[in-house]
Amino acid sequence: MKKIMTRYTLTLLFLLVLPGLVWAQDLVTDKSFGADNEIIITFSQPVAPQAAVDSATYTVYEEPDPDIRLQIKEIILAEDEKGVSLIFSEPLNTTESHVVTIADLLPDEEPTTIIVTKSYLGYLIGILLSALLINNFVFTKYLGLCVFFGTSKRKDTAKGMGFTFTIVMVVSAIMSWFFYQYILTPFDLNFLQIVVFIGLVSLTVQAVDTILRKVNPALFNSFGVYLVLVIANCVIIAVPLILADNEYNFLETFMLSLGAGGGFLLALYLMSSVRERMDLANIPPTFKGVPIAFIVAGQFALAFLGFSGLQIF
Amino acid sequence: MATDKSNMQLVVNGILNENPIFRLVLSMCPAVGISTTMMNGLMLGVAVLFVQVFSSVTIAIFKDYIHPRIRIPTYTLTIATWVTVIDLVLAAFLPEAYAKMGIFVKLIVAFAIITMRLEMFASKESVKASLWDGIGMGLGFMAGMMAIGFVRELLGMGTLMGYDILGFKPLLFFILPCAGFFVVGLMMAFFNYIEIAYKKAKQA
Amino acid sequence: MKDISTIIIRLTLACILAGVVMGLTFIFTSNAKKHNEHVKEQKVMASLLGYSKNHPMPESMAMHEVYRYVITKDANLTVGYLVPLQEQGFTFITIDLDGRFLSATPVEIQPQLVIDENERQKAIATRLDLDPQFLRYADKTIIVTDQGRRQAYLLTGAFPGFKTFISVMLALDPSFTILGLEILEHEEDPGLGGEIVQDYFKNQFKGKPFTAIKRLEVTKTPLPDEYRQALEAEKSGISKKEITAIQEQYKDHDIYALTGATISSDAVTRGTKGIVRKFAYRIAILDQVIQGQNIAVPF
Structure with missing residues (x-):
């Protein structure tokens, strides 16, 4: 009984860590909800400051409503230029997962789509x-x-x-x-x-x-x-x-x-x-x-x- | 033997001497959970009455064909069938009342009172006696639920069966979910008090 | 051995019998259930629009249902609307995420079958040559017309409340002023959050113009007595004129929270705000597309 439980827990942990391993290869290393109207994104490398604070770089929507974009009020770049925090004009509904698409941040890079959810x-x-x-x-x-x-x-x-x-x-x-x-x-x-x-x-x-x-x-x-x-x-x-x-x-x-x-x-x-x-x-x-x-x-x-x-x- | 009892006695027995809620202390979940109004008590009471009567009669009819070793599974199957029937019927024809009772209609299947009555009464007695016993138990449950509903609705909302009686809300506390425990506890204590007083009077 | 075989035979018979009883009940009740749900929905809609048994809806009024879908195709998302046509039949309009028109495909489906979610999904999927799993049904809007002119919109929606989801139906006039709010389902605590179904709370939304809705919040100040009387018009019995005057006075005011249930009040306010704003945005795009493409719609 105990053995089965340990094996199960290990599999569970592995499954939970797996997405993190895959993401590590990409531009975005970490993403999370910050304050009630904030999404924080961390990149794997320093990004061009100008593009990073341009609100046209990001499109954000709640997963069930792809046609309604959320309005970004302000973008704050981290000091080491390896992360941004998007401030929205309205509080976010954090029970829904939010889809963020980042385009034109790095030269010759396909637009990256990330999904921000509360930790599973x-x-x-x-x-x-x-x-x-x-x-x-x-x-x-x-x-x-x-x-x-x-x-x-x-x-x-x-x-x-x-x-x-x-x-x-x-x-x-x-x-x-x-x-x-x-x-x-x-x-x-x-x-x-x-x-x-x-x-x-x-x-x-x-x-x-x-x-x-x-x-x-x-x-x-x-x-x-x-x-x-x-x-x-x-x-x-x-x-x-x-x-x-x-x-x-x-x-x-x-x-x-x-x-x-x-x-x-x-x-x-x-x-x-x-x-x-x-x-x-x-x-x-x-x-x-x-x-x-x-x-x-x-x-x-x-x-x-x-x-x-x-x-x- | 219980068969000597008349039909009326069987019914009265279910309502008073062996009241499922106050006497046997069985099926307490709905008594605490959804007894906020008399109407809820009445509706769930009707559902339980239906399931109890039909299950009792079914078991009484087929009692000779039920193998003793699979007694309990057969009872469970019978009850589950009738619960499904009443669940579907209520959902179709009385959707509003059904929504108020929520999960409790489906949970009738786990009410100890019904299985107990099948085991103790319907599997031994005639169809007719089982019918009246089922009615008695169902009515007893309904009466208990409505009594709790009466207290909670009157004190909590100042209404009865949805009609405004007092015109104001005396104590909102009584329709708060947790007040169910207090109301049931106090009512049981009240019945105990009457019983003790009655016994004393008899002795004196 | 004989014992076991009798047990098995009897148990099987019992199961078959039980199955027959349940199956028959299911067959008898499933249609009645659908019918009753439909009737109830119609009743809620009529009451939101201000009609009742004694004051029925005029014959000239009609309701047109628009169903919204989200389509996923090769990692691309598009929005689709199934709209009825003036003569008969339906057309499925797809619009990209920036509000540009993509395509319009006629869909043949019986008007009686269109209410059924599965039938509708199947019909659209076959016409679009799409696997039904890429087609996600989002919501339904009902557009009420009187002799071809728009009178109101009826929207449904659900949002998280204090305990579980609260589902509501909203009536809006063509300028998105709220005509009425009805709570369809909720599991809030009776006596606290459960009071959201009471007139003095839900009628506060009545008459709020779109400008006020956009920045609607809840306030914890107590509900003024005169406003409460106007909201509970059926109980207090004050004249219609007074009600209109009081409602006019409070129409830009925030929602007064229920005592002891600020979270539920806030949930309903936010949810309603979200539904109205999203709808206003979508219907503008849909109208633009319908006009631009000259699609003959009955609304």
């Missing part, structure tokens, strides 16, 4: 964090509550449930993604979404159960009991439905399901910590048990509301 790794981490904190499935989307209240009494149970759930979540989400991309969409069978996704979840639970029982009986003894509960958790079916709605790709799917599972684990752990303490507290008899758990969950939800609107990348 940042975007992926953004998805992960969003599912973990900002859109935490338990505290801000209110899913998986039955299992949440049922298994958050003890920290040990919480950890066991959380880990088991995360594993099943990731595996079933990835399978659902393959089914959705290569079977449901091409054959126009999207109305079967619910049946297919729930079927895949049951299948994953059954498979994990069998494999764990054979491979690691010790682990099975501690986690096996939670497997049955996984299927009664709405989060596990909500994630594939969200994937289908948003047309996520493979890596995004992985991140979202990891975030969903991790978020559930986090919620369970926080809640169980409070509930262990609560056993010692003097609670009015009417509130004992489930009602007070709901009030505590409400306070957590209120606290998680503070994460909304958070933007890191």
Whole structure:
């Protein structure tokens, strides 16, 4: 398991570095968004200052609207003449990728087209964090509550449930993604979404159960009991439905399901910590048990509301 | 045996003694998530009622042909089928209400209450009893959702079923998403209080 | 062994049965769904233009749909518009990124089928001899005419809000003054950002002239009472004359943000601004091309 993970991470890193290696050969070595109306471009060699600050050299548009050019207000050349920063008259919509075409900057050179986007790794981490904190499935989307209240009494149970759930979540989400991309969409069978996704979840639970029982009986003894509960958790079916709605790709799917599972684990752990303490507290008899758990969950939800609107990348 | 119970008793049982939300504490997600208005509660209640009744009846009819080893997959398949049906019908004929409920209609498939009723009741009892039990459970869910919706809508927006009742908004807090937890918690505590008071009165 | 075969047979039968039930429902509902969506869209359009059940649209008015595409061919990008013709049929006009006319190709497609995105894409692609994957559908504009004269434009668009995307429909008059804004879909928080659907927010956009839209911002000052009454005309019941007077007074004013939902308010304001400005730029180019090429369009 660990070996596979390491190999996967290495491939992932390689894929992310690959574009950087290719770009190194070209005129443009680096490009990024600066301030809210700024694009910063770095060149591999010093460029002619006159052409570099001429706004006719650059055409910039948002990818979906190629016919609408963005107005450049000012161009500032870096001191070593190896970079420019384009200042636009309007704030840029950084969620879209921006296409910049540079022409006539160097003699006898074809126009170079570069695409400026927010870093993809940042975007992926953004998805992960969003599912973990900002859109935490338990505290801000209110899913998986039955299992949440049922298994958050003890920290040990919480950890066991959380880990088991995360594993099943990731595996079933990835399978659902393959089914959705290569079977449901091409054959126009999207109305079967619910049946297919729930079927895949049951299948994953059954498979994990069998494999764990054979491979690691010790682990099975501690986690096996939670497997049955996984299927009664709405989060596990909500994630594939969200994937289908948003047309996520493979890596995004992985991140979202990891975030969903991790978020559930986090919620369970926080809640169980409070509930262990609560056993010692003097609670009015009417509130004992489930009602007070709901009030505590409400306070957590209120606290998680503070994460909304958070933007890191 | 539960078969001795009359149809009426089965329905009342679902609404009061075994209310899915306040008593069995199952299917809490929609009770917290989309109970901001009574209308939402009613709509999702209708959807759950439909799925519960049809699944119960289907299982009750075919119970002799279901192999015990594939019991759970068959239940899941049955529920998923009826959820798909109601999902498609709502999306086609009531698009506005459907948009408000969002993902929750599809999530009925993971509601523990329905599977539990199939396992505990429909797979053992007659078709007729299962029908009434399904209706009872569905109505119980609907009543619970609408009760929460009543409190949240009245206190949060000063309206009921969309009609202006108070003319002002007493506490915006109640329609904020996280208030669902507080409302459900407080209502459960309230029912506990009544029960405790009732028991005391009986003893005295 | 016998056990397994019965299990398999019964499970297969169950699956087939379930499949039949779902398939039949899908067949019965898919047409109704399309029809209802269409009806709803028509209703929103009529209400944006100020018509309702009691005050229906006059017969002389007509709606013409213009579909915009982005075409990628050998790393070159061009913009294409599918426009209806005066008599019948459609023509596909391609324009390069600098606004110069490239070509106009007649496209034969049934008027009923043109609403369907796939059918439309296929028809255009076959006429242009193009792989459909190089043809990207961008958006749709509806041009409303009364006896051949332009009355309004209806635009749709979506932009990121506080949580997910907000999709809207806008009505503009021929000088790009906003006639109305309708929020079609959103997932903002109820009670906070969800208030964007309320009259006192979305009606603020009504009557804003193009000059004001170009530099529209949100302000965090509280909404004045008299303006609020004018915006919620249905509730407060003040006379039409007063409403016009108040609207005139505030027409160049910024949008008053919703309490506790500045980001959602700002998103709608910016999004609307973007949609109107891009549209104004594009329609000018399209009009120039249509005039220059003498294409007989019904608008």
